[in-house]
C-alpha cells in the first residue's frame with residue numbers, strides 16, 4: 001500500500017452470491033477494495049446486485065463463497081458481525097428505516113445505546129451532526145411529521161453518530177426529488193470526506209456515481225471500474 005493511500009477498510013474477494021437455492025446467481029465472483037476516505041459508487045441497473053453486495057459487506061447476508069474483510073473483521077462470522085454493527089458500520093437506506101413515532105433526536109441517538117457513550121457526549125454529537133445537516137431545528141419533532149429530505153438528513157446523522165469507519169449507503173437519494181437528492185448527497189459526501197469514512201454507495205443514477213471518487217459498474221454479476 002502506498003503512503004498516500006488510506007488503509008483498506010472493506011475488501012471482497014471472489015465473492016459469489018445466489019438466491020433461490022442457486023437458481024439466481026447475482027454475484028459471480030466479485031472483488032473490491034475500499035480505502036479510508038474513499039467514496040466508491042456501485043452503479044448499475046435495478047436488479048444488478050448493488051444491494052446484495054452492500055448487504056454482504058455489512059453482514060446482513062452471507063455469501064455462497066469468497067472472502068470478506070471489513071475493518072479487520074469477517075462479516076461472515078456472527079461475533080465479528082455484531083462488533084461491526086456496534087462499532088464500525090453506518091447504514092443509510094433509501095427508505096431511511098427510522099422509527100416514525102420517535103423524534104429526530106431519539107432516532108439519531110439509537111446507535112449510542114450500543115457503545116456506552118455518556119449522555120452528555122451523545123447529546124453534543126447529536127447536536128453537532130444535526131446542525132451540520134440542517135436538521136437541528138427539528139430535533140424534537142417526530143419522524144412522521146418530516147419531509148423525505150429531512151428524514152434522510154436524520155438517517156445520515158444516525159449513521160454517523162458512532163463515527164463509523166465504513167458507511168454503506170443504499171440509494172440514499174432514491175426517494176427524494178432531484179434538488180433534495182443533490183443536497184442530501186452533497187451532505188453525505190462532505191461529512192464522509194471530513195471524517196475520513198470509507199463509503200460504498202449504491203446508485204443507479206450516473207450523476208451521483210460521477211461525484212464519487214470511483215465508479216464501480218455492476219453488471220451481469222460482475223464489477224468493472226469505469
Ligand SMILES: Nc1ncnc2c1ncn2[C@@H]1O[C@H](COP(=O)(O)OP(=O)(O)OP(=O)(O)O)[C@@H](O)[C@H]1O
Nearest residue numbers: 019020024026045046047048049050051052053204
Ligand atoms: N432474498 C432474495 N431472494 C431471491 N432473490 C433475491 C433476493 N434478494 C435479491 N434477489 C434478487 O437478486 C437480484 C439483485 O437484487 P439487488 O437488490 O441486489 O439489486 P439492486 O441492484 O440493488 O437493485 P435496485 O436498484 O432495484 O435496488 C434481483 O434480481 C433480485 O430480485
